[in-house]
Amino acid sequence: MKKEDLIPAEEICIRYEVEHQFVSSLSEIGIIEIITIEDAEYVHCDYLGDFEKMIRLHRDLDINLEGLEAINHLLKRIRELQKDNRRLKNRLGLYE
Amino acid sequence: MEFIDYYKLLELDKSASQADIKKAYRRLARKYHPDLNPDDKAAQARFQQINEAHEVLSDPEKRKKYDEYGKDWKHADQFEEARRQQAASGGGFGGGFGGGGQSYSYSGSFDEDTFSDFFEQMFGGRARARGSHRGGHFKGQDYNAELQLRLSEVYRSQKHTLTVNGKNIRLTIPAGVENGQTIKIRGHGGPGVQGGPKGDLYITFNIINNTNFRREKENLYSTEEIDLTTAVLGGEIHVRTFDGKVKLKVKPGTQNGARVKLSGKGFPKYKKENQFGDLYITYKVKTPEHLTAKQRELFEELKKSGL
Numbered sequence: 001m002k003k004e005d006l007i008p009a010e011e012i013c014i015r016y017e018v019e020h021q022f023v024s025s026l027s028e029i030g031i032i033e034i035i036t037i038e039d040a041e042y043v044h045c046d047y048l049g050d051f052e053k054m055i056r057l058h059r060d061l062d063i064n065l066e067g068l069e070a071i072n073h074l075l076k077r078i079r080e081l082q083k084d085n086r087r088l089k090n091r092l093g094l095y096e
Numbered sequence: 097m098e099f100i101d102y103y104k105l106l107e108l109d110k111s112a113s114q115a116d117i118k119k120a121y122r123r124l125a126r127k128y129h130p131d132l133n134p135d136d137k138a139a140q141a142r143f144q145q146i147n148e149a150h151e152v153l154s155d156p157e158k159r160k161k162y163d164e165y166g167k168d169w170k171h172a173d174q175f176e177e178a179r180r181q182q183a184a185s186g187g188g189f190g191g192g193f194g195g196g197g198q199s200y201s202y203s204g205s206f207d208e209d210t211f212s213d214f215f216e217q218m219f220g221g222r223a224r225a226r227g228s229h230r231g232g233h234f235k236g237q238d239y240n241a242e243l244q245l246r247l248s249e250v251y252r253s254q255k256h257t258l259t260v261n262g263k264n265i266r267l268t269i270p271a272g273v274e275n276g277q278t279i280k281i282r283g284h285g286g287p288g289v290q291g292g293p294k295g296d297l298y299i300t301f302n303i304i305n306n307t308n309f310r311r312e313k314e315n316l317y318s319t320e321e322i323d324l325t326t327a328v329l330g331g332e333i334h335v336r337t338f339d340g341k342v343k344l345k346v347k348p349g350t351q352n353g354a355r356v357k358l359s360g361k362g363f364p365k366y367k368k369e370n371q372f373g374d375l376y377i378t379y380k381v382k383t384p385e386h387l388t389a390k391q392r393e394l395f396e397e398l399k400k401s402g403l
Contacts, residue, residue: 015292045293048235048293049235049238049296052235053131056129056131057129057131057132060125060129061122061125061126061129062122071132075131075132075134078134079134082134082135086275086276089276090274090275090276090312091312
């Protein structure tokens with residue numbers, strides 16, 4: 001893991017104007033991962049997209065953390081099903 | 097440019113209170129929010145319309161203007177001009193319109209061109225996406241693109257130049273990408289909002305099979321015809337592989353539909369240099385249809401011998 005891909009959690013809180021508690025809670029429910037290096041907390045930039053999605057849902061739709069957890073789980077399921085669907089379509093192509 | 101009925105969009109009537117508007121917006125936003133409807137362009141378009149309707153109706157000033165001119169919005173500029181002249185000559189209409197340079201914000205978090213021309217014309221100035229209601233620094237919008245390639249093209253790594261929003265992006269497509277696979281190119285999406293990082297570009301491959309091979313991941317499948325005598329007695333045949341031909345020994349007594357595996361003669365494994373899948377060949381034994389008298393006689397003899 002490259003250090004330049006890690007964003008300090010503190011910076012995230014400032015840039016996105018969220019409480020540190022919000023970032024920690026998203027980490028607790030497994031939506032993002034906080035990496036601790038020498039007592040400093042970081043978030044990998046790959047999580048940025050999901051993180052922003054959660055902020056949007058939280059702010060646009062007033063969804064609380066429990067709701068975000070459920071939505072995140074269901075969105076993951078949708079992505080898996082879409083992937084399965086694509087794989088099955090590809091396999092079906094073998095018999096066409 | 098069509099008149100847009102914002103009340104209809106939010107499924108409200110004109111007498112709706114601010115609480116009704118908020119409630120309707122929340123209800124519809126939950127249904128059509130793009131984050132809850134991945135890859136659904138219709139939902140995204142609907143959400144943008146809902147956002148626009150909410151932007152106007154939830155702001156008492158904009159709502160007043162919208163209600164005042166309604167379907168006559170095209171004449172709003174003329175009315176405004178008349179007001180201005182009256183004000184200059186000492187008369188006065190209190191209030192007036194929002195200036196052309198005034199910028200409005202909305203609660204969506206998508207690209208900047210999300211409001212209709214109708215909105216722009218009526219309320220002046222392009223709405224600016226803040227990305228956040230609180231003016232945060234957001235990552236730019238992710239772009240999605242589809243790239244159609246032929247199966248023969250993805251057998252080897254390819255350099256392509258894509259034009260996304262007028263910008264040329266050169267990229268190397270690794271050999272072995274799959275149909276429907278999406279790759280992410282970091283930082284080639286929309287510009288960040290208020291200093292946020294750029295969005296990403298997602299490219300989904302649509303691979304058209306222009307060959308006689310069938311592909312499943314890194315394995316290839318094909319059918320080869322062999323004649324009856326080769327199937328019975330065994331022999332050597334030449335079979336097609338994806339990039340040439342190979343000589344193959346056929347075992348005596350090969351059955352119709354028998355399958356052989358040619359290890360490493362399949363499709364390249366994605367992002368694994370010099371690693372290939374396997375090629376599976378199914379034999380189709382060709383039964384002779386037209387026999388000479390001599391051949392018929394020999395088959396009769398075989399039959400008599402108990403074959």
